[in-house]
Amino acid sequence: xxxxxxxxxxxxxxxxxxxxxxxxxxxxxxxxxxxxxxxxxxxxxxxxxxxxxxxxxxxxxxxxxxxx
Amino acid sequence: xxxxxxxxxxxxxxxxxxxxxxxxxxxxxxxxxxxxxxxxxxxxxxxxxxxxxxxxxxxxxxxxxxxxxxxxxxxxxxxxxxxxxxxxxxxxxxxxxxxxxxxxxxxxxxxxxxxxxxxxxxxxxxxxxxxxxxxxxxxxxxxxxxxxxxxxxxxxxxx
Numbered sequence: 001x002x003x004x005x006x007x008x009x010x011x012x013x014x015x016x017x018x019x020x021x022x023x024x025x026x027x028x029x030x031x032x033x034x035x036x037x038x039x040x041x042x043x044x045x046x047x048x049x050x051x052x053x054x055x056x057x058x059x060x061x062x063x064x065x066x067x068x
Numbered sequence: 069x070x071x072x073x074x075x076x077x078x079x080x081x082x083x084x085x086x087x088x089x090x091x092x093x094x095x096x097x098x099x100x101x102x103x104x105x106x107x108x109x110x111x112x113x114x115x116x117x118x119x120x121x122x123x124x125x126x127x128x129x130x131x132x133x134x135x136x137x138x139x140x141x142x143x144x145x146x147x148x149x150x151x152x153x154x155x156x157x158x159x160x161x162x163x164x165x166x167x168x169x170x171x172x173x174x175x176x177x178x179x180x181x182x183x184x185x186x187x188x189x190x191x192x193x194x195x196x197x198x199x200x201x202x203x204x205x206x207x208x209x210x211x212x213x214x215x216x217x218x219x220x221x222x223x224x225x226x227x
Contacts, residue, residue, distance in 0.1 A: 002074030002085045007095055010088050019086070024073040033104040035095055043069055046076045060077055063088035063095075064069040 002062075010035075010061055019059040035063065090208070097208035099184035112191055113184020115221055116205040116214030122147050123171055125154055130167025132157055142202060145212055146175045152210040153181060181206040184213055192221050 005013070013019035014037070021038035023030045030040035041050045043064075054060055074087040088094075096102065099113040121135045121144045136144050136159055146155035155175030165174055181204040182191060195203055195218045205213045 002071065002078060002087045004089045005086045006090060007088065007098060007100070009086070010095075013086065022073070022077075023092070024070055025092070029092075031104055032106045033092070033096070033102050035092065036101050036103050038103075041073075043073050043076070046073055046080075048080055051077065051080055051082070054082070056082060059084040059086060060082050061086045061088050062070045062073040062077065063091045064073070066091045066093040067089055 013059055013061060017059050019061050020054055022060055022062045024062055025064050094208050096185035097183040099213055110224060111184060112182055112186040112205055112216050115224055116216040118214045120145050120215045125172035127171050128167060129162055129165050129169045129171060132171055133162050146171055147212055151212050153204060153206055153212050179204055188221050188225055
């Protein structure tokens, strides 16, 4: 079950565990502004091929714009 | 959207999946570093003056009055132990107030604040309409980050 986290935990996971950030918003939103080091995998394209850029041994943090 | 993505990743075999629920909006509101085409745009947080004078609600007005007279600040921001804004004290609030009075008895409650990612043009319009010289900049959690002065924002837009 995915774990909900806040930004402090995001920062800790990236810093201490090498977590990978994945923005799932449309590509245009990612190109305008995204978290440092994040990769873009829009929700509509979230499949085995698109996720092959991720390291399965490290934590993955997904995010969109807000709670909606 | 991100909860669905997190579940989807687990279904694809990823075992350590986290969901930053508050997302990009929260990150921007905290004034944290970003990347992308719009990352270099000057926003409220970039021009806000850091480290304004602060005080606690249980301090005496006499002590705060002395602090207010320094470095040209027009207000002392009342914060709690977590730096969350509770109120504001302006010199005019302290006229004829006894020095032993507690700050919480005379402070302005809930002053308006903006997030550091707010665009300058919209903020300048807002402070002009409100006819105020400055506005607080806080994180989405309410922590004080600084004070944006209208003159600073207007100067930047004129350049």
